[in-house]
Amino acid sequence: MAAEAAPGTAEPARARIPDTVAGGTTILLNGTSSSGKSSIAQALLGLLDGTWFHMPVDAFHAMRCNRPIADEDLQAEIDRTSKGFHRAVAGMAAGGNNLIVDYPLSRRWRLLDLLDLLVLEDTALIAVRCPLPELERRERERGDRQLGLAAMQYDEVHSHALHDFDVDTSLLTPEQCALRIRDFLSDRPRPTAFERLRQTLRSSD
Numbered sequence: 360m361a362a363e364a365a366p367g368t369a370e371p372a373r374a375r376i377p378d379t380v381a382g383g384t385t386i387l388l389n390g391t392s393s394s395g396k397s398s399i400a401q402a403l404l405g406l407l408d409g410t411w412f413h414m415p416v417d418a419f420h421a422m423r424c425n426r427p428i429a430d431e432d433l434q435a436e437i438d439r440t441s442k443g444f445h446r447a448v449a450g451m452a453a454g455g456n457n458l459i460v461d462y463p464l465s466r467r468w469r470l471l472d473l474l475d476l477l478v479l480e481d482t483a484l485i486a487v488r489c490p491l492p493e494l495e496r497r498e499r500e501r502g503d504r505q506l507g508l509a510a511m512q513y514d515e516v517h518s519h520a521l522h523d524f525d526v527d528t529s530l531l532t533p534e535q536c537a538l539r540i541r542d543f544l545s546d547r548p549r550p551t552a553f554e555r556l557r558q559t560l561r562s563s564d
């Protein structure tokens with residue numbers, strides 16, 4: 360696809376930043392590794408009206424150079440990438456884009472940071488749930504994830520308890536989950552989970 364729809368003006372003084380209306384929707388799929396976030400995101404891309412972007416945090420980790428990282432530096436490296444990812448998501452949303460964000464809130468600071476960056480009323484927080492034995496079965500079957508990763512994330516990922524909508528991928532296919540999320544989006548209650556979480560988790564600020 361062309362990167363430009365039509366040539367822009369060559370005259371710098373006449374250049375204008377396009378007035379893209381913000382107010383797109385951000386769907387945040389929060390679940391452990393192997394819970395089925397990417398599969399649901401792919402199904403949603405084919406289902407939702409309008410233009411949507413799938414933003415998985417994995418794509419940002421994949422951009423990193425291959426230089427080895429010392430064990431003691433690994434967490435700082437992951438945190439830096441996560442922090443940058445949050446701001447990239449917020450930037451795409453600020454441009455007026457609709458987003459499907461595929462991301463485990465496996466550390467509390469990630470949620471707190473996103474509560475400060477995203478437009479609370481435009482964000483739909485979806486819990487992608489799956490029982491641990493099934494997650495471990497998927498991990499073994501796919502073979503491309505560290506064994507035990509889902510178990511490590513399991514307790515923290517949904518620990519703030521509050522979401523706008525839940526799906527259980529041990530009971531539904533990705534397509535069924537996507538259909539339910541689409542139906543939920545067509546009539547979203549307010550305040551959103553993000554609005555309520557901001558109120559409770561940030562009330563001491």
Ligand SMILES: Nc1ncnc2c1ncn2[C@@H]1O[C@H](COP(=O)(O)OP(=O)(O)OP(=O)(O)O)[C@@H](O)[C@H]1O
Pocket residue numbers: 390391392393394395396397398399417461497501504528529531532533
């Ligand atoms: N609803 C489902 N029912 C059965 N299997 C599923 C379902 N959703 C995903 N899977 C399988 O589980 C595995 C992980 O799926 P997926 O990559 O979508 O998860 P993920 O949450 O994005 O994982 P990660 O965060 O590790 O990238 C895949 O092998 C996929 O086929």
